[in-house]
Amino acid sequence: MIQFNNYKINLTNKIFLIFALLLMSLFSIGCSNENSNVKSFGKIEKKNHNLQGRLLPTPIAKNNVPLQTSDGEIFMLERDTQDKVVLLAVGYSSCPDICPMHLSVLAGAYNNLPANMQRDTKIVFLSADPLRDQEKISSWTQQFHQDFIGVTSDEKKLVEFQNALKIPPAILAKETENSDNYAVSHASWITVFTKDNLAHFIYPLGITQKEWVADLEIIHKDKWKINN
Numbered sequence: 001m002i003q004f005n006n007y008k009i010n011l012t013n014k015i016f017l018i019f020a021l022l023l024m025s026l027f028s029i030g031c032s033n034e035n036s037n038v039k040s041f042g043k044i045e046k047k048n049h050n051l052q053g054r055l056l057p058t059p060i061a062k063n064n065v066p067l068q069t070s071d072g073e074i075f076m077l078e079r080d081t082q083d084k085v086v087l088l089a090v091g092y093s094s095c096p097d098i099c100p101m102h103l104s105v106l107a108g109a110y111n112n113l114p115a116n117m118q119r120d121t122k123i124v125f126l127s128a129d130p131l132r133d134q135e136k137i138s139s140w141t142q143q144f145h146q147d148f149i150g151v152t153s154d155e156k157k158l159v160e161f162q163n164a165l166k167i168p169p170a171i172l173a174k175e176t177e178n179s180d181n182y183a184v185s186h187a188s189w190i191t192v193f194t195k196d197n198l199a200h201f202i203y204p205l206g207i208t209q210k211e212w213v214a215d216l217e218i219i220h221k222d223k224w225k226i227n228n
Helices: 011-030 036-043 097-111 116-119 137-142 157-165 211-221
Strands: 054-063 085-091 121-127 149-151 170-171 183-185 190-193 198-203
Touching: 085 097, 097 121, 097 211, 116 211, 121 137, 121 157, 137 149, 149 170, 190 211
Parallel strands: 085 121, 121 149
Antiparallel strands: 054 198, 085 190, 170 183, 190 198
């Protein structure tokens, strides 16, 4: 039997949580509205498929911009995830809300996938904060699940990688150059690549474990379809 994590939250807290999630989502994406790469995301048509994600106007191919694990191992998205279903999130380990929320929900969903689907699913977390995360991003990501992949890179490659996937490059909100206590404004969605190595969907904040499991099973069986 599939089991999902349950949290006891009273009605007032539920309302507050929903309001907070909406604000976080608006802030994380809103800071990047001027980025021409994501203007088309606002034109995504109404849902015309059987998944929870939002269909991209044009599929996005994986790229081989070199990233690094905390051990210095090179990771390339296209090279290292061929023919896999890939869920890619961008953020940073000091994120107080969106990033741990995404990874916690994905860990629960991943644990409830059949073993064969787990083997063909890669969860990748890209830190846009290499200064603080270079030495710990892999271990931090694996706190949520040992199979998850945590990577980062230098600023130039991070921008190149995000631009290639039409993700607005994250912005470090430093008050002073030497400040080590700062936030990072980043896109709050998860980019989902199907087995054809193309991203067809982005998933907003708020997808539940149960919805992820249902959608991933459909994706793995290649039964998602676009109704023209």
